[in-house]
Amino acid sequence: MxxxxxxxxxxxxxxxxxxxxxxxxxxxxxxxxxxxxxxxxxxxxxxxxxxxxxxxxxxxxxxxxxxxxxxxxxxxxxxxxxxxxxxGTVGRLTIGFADVALWAGLPEILREFRSQAPSIDLQLRQLDRMSQVEALNTTGIDVAIVPSPTPLDGDICTEPLAATSFVAVLPLQHRLAGRSDIALRELAGEPFVLFPTRMRARMLEIIVAACSAAGFMPRVTQEAEQVHTLMSLVNAGLGVTIAPEWVTEYYCTGVSYAHLIDPMPSYELLIAWRAEATSSNVAINQFRRVVGMHSSQSDALRRPVEDTLMA
Missing domain, CATH: 1.10.10.10 (Winged helix-like DNA-binding domain superfamily/Winged helix DNA-binding domain)
Known part of the structure; x- marks a missing residue:
């Protein structure tokens, strides 16, 4: 008709x-x-x-x-x-993310994205990095938030999300608590709480490599798959850990933070998406714009690390 x-x-x-x-x-x-x-x-x-x-x-x-x-x-x-x-103001966007992204400003990004595109059906999936790669390749997710480097196919595009250095996280009762700077070798023999090796976490790779360079392998006594669980285990006095500096802005009780004087790579997060998907899912570009705006604001407002570390 x-x-x-x-x-x-x-x-x-x-x-x-x-x-x-x-x-x-x-x-x-x-x-x-x-x-x-x-x-x-x-x-x-x-x-x-x-x-x-x-x-x-x-x-x-x-x-x-x-x-x-x-x-x-x-x-x-x-x-x-x-x-x-x-x-890009209606439709669906499925985002896969590693747990640590929650400490790197992801909640603020999602809040801004929701305000700009309230009609988007936003789906979130917490996945480790290799599961994200698989989901991205099989169209199970539209956007992945993964650490760098992560093995990705040639038709996957990436942009930086955030980067940070590492800090030592100690129970308040620890002999080194209250120090502003420590060397990794001072943690040799300490009980560590870290990610399980089966997760193939980039953070774990960096920590183990840094400890090895300092002359020891971390003695892992407790394992957890999420950053906030690692922090809670340290809070409970079950060991020490090494975490991205982002945690100092969110987890402020029951633990002590210290600079690591050892040279360590930065921990970097990327957003990744399939190149061909941007033509069929305009919401991806909308999300990228929000991420870019957030990254610019974060660079402008970032405080010196000394202001965020707590004794």
Whole structure:
């Protein structure tokens, strides 16, 4: 059914005058009359009575008018949803993220993204980095938040999200608690709480390599898969750990932080997405814009590390 004919019908039904209806839809009167006749032939019943210059609705026309209005409303709403999808303001976005991203500003990014695109159906999946790679390659997620470096296929695009250095995290009762700086070798023989090796976590790789360079392997007595659990275990006095400096801004009780004087690589997070997906899921670009804005603000507002470390 031609939506143009339905719009002409509604205009005539509202004006009860073919000339005024033609002016309303910006066409000549003969075009309106022709399209109404074709619509009546298509429907199989007469919509208007015509007596001289007077125009009225037939009973079938009166019944059809609210249905015609509903059809036009649904069509307009559907078109607006398509346009909004093209703008990236509706649709679905599935984001995979490593636990540590929650400490690197992800909640703030999601809050801003939600305010800019409230109609996006946002789906979040917490996954380790290799599971994210698999999900990204199999379209299980649209965006991955993974540490660098992470093995990715050639058609995967990446942009930086955040980077930070590492700090030692100690129980308040620890002999080194309260120190502003320590060397890794001073933790040799200490019980560590770290990620399990099966997770293949980038953070664990950096920590083990740094400890090895300092002349020892960490003695892991407790394992946990999430950063906040590691922090809680340190708080409970079950060991020490090494964590990204981000934790100093969020976890402020029951533990002591100290600079590590040993040279260690930064811990870096990337956002990753399939190159071909940006044409079909405009929300990815919207999310990238929010990430870029957040990263710029974070660089401008970042405080010196001395202001964030707590004794």
């Amino acid at each position: 031609d939506l143009r004919r339905i719009r002409y019908f509604v205009a005539v039904a509202e004006e009860l005058h073919f000339g005024r209806a033609a002016d309303k839809v910006n066409v000549v009167q003969s075009a309106v009359s022709r399209q109404i006749k074709l619509l009546e032939e298509e429907l199989g019943f007469t919509l208007f009575t015509r007596i001289g210059q007077k125009v009225g609705l037939t009973i079938p026309g009166e019944i059809f008018l609210p249905e015609a209005n509903a059809i036009l409303q649904r069509a307009d709403e559907g078109l607006e949803r398509v346009r909004a999808s093209a703008r």
